[in-house]
Amino acid sequence: MARLATTADVFNAIAEPQRRGIISMLAAGEQSVNDLTEQLTLKQPQVSKHLKVLKEVELVSVRKAGKQRFYSLNASKLKPIHDWVASFEHLWNERFDRLETYLETLQSEPTKGEKDDDDKS
Amino acid sequence: MARLATTADVFNAIAEPQRRGIISMLAAGEQSVNDLTEQLTLKQPQVSKHLKVLKEVELVSVRKAGKQRFYSLNASKLKPIHDWVASFEHLWNERFDRLETYLETLQSEPTKGEKDDDDKS
DNA sequence: TTGACATATTCTTATATAAGAATATATAGT
DNA sequence: ACTATATATTCTTATATAAGAATATGTCAA
Secondary structure, eight states, X not given: OOSOOTTSOHHHHTTSHHHHHHHHHHTXXXXXXXXXXXXXXXXXXXXXXXXXXXHHTTSEEEEEETTEEEEEEOGGGGXXXXXXXXXXXXXXXXXXXXXXXXXXXXXXXXXXXBOOOOOOO | OOSOXXXXXXXXXXXXXXXXXXXXXXXXXXXXXXXXXXXXXXXXXXXXXXXXXXXXXXXXXXXXXXXXXXXXXXXXXGHHHHHHHHTTGGGTOGGGHHHHHHHHHHHSOGGGOSOOOSOOO
């Protein structure tokens, strides 16, 4: 009963800014630990530790090549977050206001190309 | 140097599942603390504590009415998360494949010359 | 005022970091 | 084997919860 582990799920894993930084860097393609370390303001051990967390929630994968480890992003693991947040998007995005209005008018006003005999009010 | 506070930013605030539950409930409209408590598997004090965190990051607002407090969602505060995750959407959503190719072309190899005729493999 | 109801706060306890320092492990080259 | 390089792990320290229990605060009504 303390905070959930950072490895509990993707939501917790990305709460740490440094890890989001790593994810952003990996979006450009795979990077070695050294590559990441050079661009971040972190020592190598910390980078490895953050990568370990990201690996545990499967946000990243590793490829071994000699003494290097190339980490790459499994972006699809971010989809649950995307979907969760997107479910609220209509509450702030006016683009979705029109969609809502459109969906509502579908119930009373037929559109071209689609027959609509469902007229609940 | 421990974990960031849950109130440090929205990313940390929503890492807690119960708080996401509260947010989801508030998406339907404002709710009193009691309303929330009844639907969650939490005691009232915990609900109040979670609401306090959400309020500190401005994800929710309160309206006082008699002895009740009605909390409502400020969904737009989720936009930073949405935007951040959406910036990776092209990496998993094939709908964005063409956009991805275009963006990669735009930012390929800053050191290797800026003109790049789509010869990324 | 007293009482009931609604919500917030305080304190405790178990637990989990994140960074830094030091060290360990692994691999390649000579 | 020895050395340099690349990465991972261990230990320490400061800090921050989240839930539970108990209590405090606030508000309305009789």
